[in-house]
Amino acid sequence: MSHYEKKNPLDLYPKPPFPEQEQQLPGLARKMTPRPDHGEESYVGLGRLKGFRGIVTGGDSGIGRAAAIALSREGADLALNYLPSEQADAEEVRDLLVREGRKVVLLPGDISDEQFCRDLVERAVAELGGLDTLVMVAGHQESNGDITTMTTESIDQTMKTNVYSLFWLTQAALPHLEPGSSIVTTGSIQGAEPSPDKLDYALTKGAIGVFTAGLAQQLAPKGIRVNSIAPGPIWTPLQPASSDGETVAHFGEQAPYGRPGQPAELGAAYVHLVSPESSYTSGATITIAGGTPAF
Ligand code: NAD
Ligand code: MG
Numbered sequence: 041m042s043h044y045e046k047k048n049p050l051d052l053y054p055k056p057p058f059p060e061q062e063q064q065l066p067g068l069a070r071k072m073t074p075r076p077d078h079g080e081e082s083y084v085g086l087g088r089l090k091g092f093r094g095i096v097t098g099g100d101s102g103i104g105r106a107a108a109i110a111l112s113r114e115g116a117d118l119a120l121n122y123l124p125s126e127q128a129d130a131e132e133v134r135d136l137l138v139r140e141g142r143k144v145v146l147l148p149g150d151i152s153d154e155q156f157c158r159d160l161v162e163r164a165v166a167e168l169g170g171l172d173t174l175v176m177v178a179g180h181q182e183s184n185g186d187i188t189t190m191t192t193e194s195i196d197q198t199m200k201t202n203v204y205s206l207f208w209l210t211q212a213a214l215p216h217l218e219p220g221s222s223i224v225t226t227g228s229i230q231g232a233e234p235s236p237d238k239l240d241y242a243l244t245k246g247a248i249g250v251f252t253a254g255l256a257q258q259l260a261p262k263g264i265r266v267n268s269i270a271p272g273p274i275w276t277p278l279q280p281a282s283s284d285g286e287t288v289a290h291f292g293e294q295a296p297y298g299r300p301g302q303p304a305e306l307g308a309a310y311v312h313l314v315s316p317e318s319s320y321t322s323g324a325t326i327t328i329a330g331g332t333p334a335f
Pocket of ligand 2: 068101102
């Protein structure tokens with residue numbers, strides 16, 4: 041069946057209830073049931089990013105893995121970042137893409153650390169011979185419905201991973217980015233519609249939208265575009281690693297589609313925002329949420 045055949049999006053992928061499952065953060069794609077679809081079998085590249093060189097944070101699993109597969113199949117050379125405990129997931133992505141003749145380098149480390157962010161960019165530039173694409177997908181999420189028990193340590197972890205890293209990575213990348221380069225952030229519908237048990241996470245996701253809108257204007261005179269993807273509920277290890285089993289079993293049920301999205305349903309949007317085909321698109325957010333409104 042052709043990838044471009046008309047299909048009913050409601051029936052494309054598994055629906056809840058799912059088997060109850062929990063993991064420890066950051067979680068692994070390989071431990072999920074059913075296994076998420078990152079476009080391994082379906083994404084067809086058209087050579088839209090030949091010669092591009094990019095960093096993808098969170099590229100080991102979930103939405104970042106789908107972005108990495110799509111960007112790579114379009115021709116981009118990639119450096120993938122993730123936490124060291126996710127090495128097995130990351131190697132699965134690298135092995136798949138390297139078998140297809142692509143260049144993929146693995147640069148594990150913690151982006152909530154300022155110095156690591158700067159080192160990550162320098163090592164990526166050295167490995168790839170330059171940089172024009174900064175795709176920031178990594179994110180930290182914890183659930184806690186009681187503000188009185190939220191620790192400064194956990195709030196800090198969410199803020200540094202989700203927001204500070206955007207500053208540090210962009211600062212380090214900018215000296216290397218020529219006109220035509222682009223930056224893509226990853227927000228969430230949580231940024232506009234916060235769940236009561238995700239105060240700090242939702243705050244960071246709102247901040248990412250604001251960061252994207254402001255930075256797009258700041259970098260427009262340099263010919264560098266800045267855009268964002270705001271996902272709704274997507275079937276990734278972030279969920280079993282930050283919610284209880286019962287919640288995971290019904291994940292995505294509330295979306296108008298009645299199911300969560302699969303990472304594979306986001307890869308093409310990252311490609312679009314990086315590709316020169318979206319040359320007049322900057323400061324934009326693409327919501328990918330199965331009919332859930334963005335606000
Ligand atoms: P995921 O667990 O597959 O990806 C998150 C990644 O973040 C991890 O793989 C990990 O490599 C990375 N990460 C976390 N903390 C890090 C740190 N300190 N240093 C380096 N890397 C770190 O889950 P996902 O759902 O694909 O998440 C990707 C992005 O999508 C996140 O920003 C998340 O907030 C966003 N998002 C997800 C959903 C959803 O329902 N899954 C919805 C909206 C937004
Ligand atoms: Mg992961």
